[in-house]
Amino acid sequence: MNSEEIFALTENYIAPTYNRFPLALVKGEGVKLWDAEGNEYLDCLAGIAVCNLGHCHPQVSAAIAAQAAQLMHVSNLYHIEPQARLAKLLCELSFAEKVFFCNSGAEANEAAIKLARRYGHEVLGEGAKRIITMHHSFHGRTMATITATGQKKVQTGYQPLLDGFDYVPFNDVEAVAATITEKTCAVLVEPVQGEGGVILPAAGYLNRLRELCDERGVLLIFDEVQTGIGRTGAFFAHQHSAIAPDIMTAAKALGNGFPIGAMLAGDRVMCHFGPGSHASTFGGNPLASAAALATLETVRDQGIVDKVAKTGAFLIDGLQRLKQSFPEIIGEIRGLGLMVGVDLQVPVAEVVGICLKHRLLVGSAGDNTLRITPPLIIEKAEIETLLQILTEVLTDVKNRQA
Numbered sequence: 475m476n477s478e479e480i481f482a483l484t485e486n487y488i489a490p491t492y493n494r495f496p497l498a499l500v501k502g503e504g505v506k507l508w509d510a511e512g513n514e515y516l517d518c519l520a521g522i523a524v525c526n527l528g529h530c531h532p533q534v535s536a537a538i539a540a541q542a543a544q545l546m547h548v549s550n551l552y553h554i555e556p557q558a559r560l561a562k563l564l565c566e567l568s569f570a571e572k573v574f575f576c577n578s579g580a581e582a583n584e585a586a587i588k589l590a591r592r593y594g595h596e597v598l599g600e601g602a603k604r605i606i607t608m609h610h611s612f613h614g615r616t617m618a619t620i621t622a623t624g625q626k627k628v629q630t631g632y633q634p635l636l637d638g639f640d641y642v643p644f645n646d647v648e649a650v651a652a653t654i655t656e657k658t659c660a661v662l663v664e665p666v667q668g669e670g671g672v673i674l675p676a677a678g679y680l681n682r683l684r685e686l687c688d689e690r691g692v693l694l695i696f697d698e699v700q701t702g703i704g705r706t707g708a709f710f711a712h713q714h715s716a717i718a719p720d721i722m723t724a725a726k727a728l729g730n731g732f733p734i735g736a737m738l739a740g741d742r743v744m745c746h747f748g749p750g751s752h753a754s755t756f757g758g759n760p761l762a763s764a765a766a767l768a769t770l771e772t773v774r775d776q777g778i779v780d781k782v783a784k785t786g787a788f789l790i791d792g793l794q795r796l797k798q799s800f801p802e803i804i805g806e807i808r809g810l811g812l813m814v815g816v817d818l819q820v821p822v823a824e825v826v827g828i829c830l831k832h833r834l835l836v837g838s839a840g841d842n843t844l845r846i847t848p849p850l851i852i853e854k855a856e857i858e859t860l861l862q863i864l865t866e867v868l869t870d871v872k873n874r875q876a
């Protein structure tokens with residue numbers, strides 16, 4: 475099929491929930507993608523922080539093919555070897571002692587919310603069900619997770635929302651302290667806010683949240699759906715702060731593009747889930763677990779995470795130089811590892827659209843932030859290409875304004 479035919483099918487048959495660019499991608503390898511006409515693109519979005527190892531990484535594709543030929547699915551009524559091995563590896567790579575598997579970030583957060591409420595009910599007292607989340611956060615699109623999300627735009631039209639959520643500004647520990655009551659069971663926070671516009675935690679913020687939650691006896695939940703699996707230059711972003719949450723969620727890059735999510739906790743907390751308390755038909759099935767196991771082993775064995783800090787610093791340096799050339803277009807630049815946001819003083823959607831014409835995929839976040847989240851395997855030469863294209867795009871934008 476050619477691109478026009480694919481666009482027409484989409485238009486006719488797919489629910490109109492996405493504002494799609496006129497682009498139909500059919501093939502990928504590493505940081506490159508190709509459309510239906512064979513045009514090549516540089517991917518600096520990675521499916522929004524999903525394909526951390528690049529597209530169709532040979533080890534991940536081989537693991538999926540081998541598992542698909544052997545056993546794709548059995549119920550969680552039975553033991554599943556790749557799932558058990560994946561859980562062990564996730565625990566070795568994090569603070570966790572037990573893992574619950576699901577299929578997406580929203581489901582992982584649903585599981586975290588349910589576990590926190592159950593912990594509240596059984597440990598803190600019957601009414602301790604409330605969860606504190608942050609303004610401009612993003613936790614998913616299910617009813618519980620849009621309620622947890624501190625952004626009105628994802629909630630519009632879906633009321634009544636779930637009861638039991640309180641919202642405070644990000645980076646404000648005092649506001650959390652003032653909001654915790656005997657009815658609170660947990661604080662839920664992204665270590666770096668992604669959809670909110672790549673907002674970094676202030677120095678010491680996560681550590682102070684940890685201390686506060688300990689003092690007040692409530693759980694600390696880190697949503698690492700976007701920040702996890704090496705994205706920020708640590709396997710999980712909170713590890714930069716040398717602290718551990720009570721519950722953590724992961725998804726996105728966990729399967730390098732194969733859908734899988736996970737909710738992780740220590741035994742002290744996870745023991746409040748028992749048989750029948752939560753479940754997912756596909757959660758951690760053999761195929762998804764094999765994909766995630768190969769992903770994590772590759773990230774670990776190829777030292778991918780260690781390279782991220784350097785590559786990220788190289789990218790930020792280049793962007794700062796770009797800002798000097800285009801001070802009227804580029805505002806603040808924020809980033810941790812290869813999770814980078816560039817505030818723009820021109821409409822970001824327009825810039826992303828022009829980038830596409832230059833065969834570069836980047837994204838947007840927050841109010842007007844250009845989002846750059848390339849595969850973690852991106853080389854310096856490819857970052858130079860990215861910067862070169864951005865220079866051409868911003869020159870184009872500047873000329874249009876003149």
Ligand SMILES: Cc1ncc(COP(=O)(O)O)c(C=O)c1O
Pocket residue numbers: 578579580581583612613614615664668669697698699700701725726
């Ligand atoms: C921090 C965070 N949490 C949760 C989600 C939801 O994940 P999913 O789309 O897999 O449900 C996202 C998605 O962007 C996210 O960035």
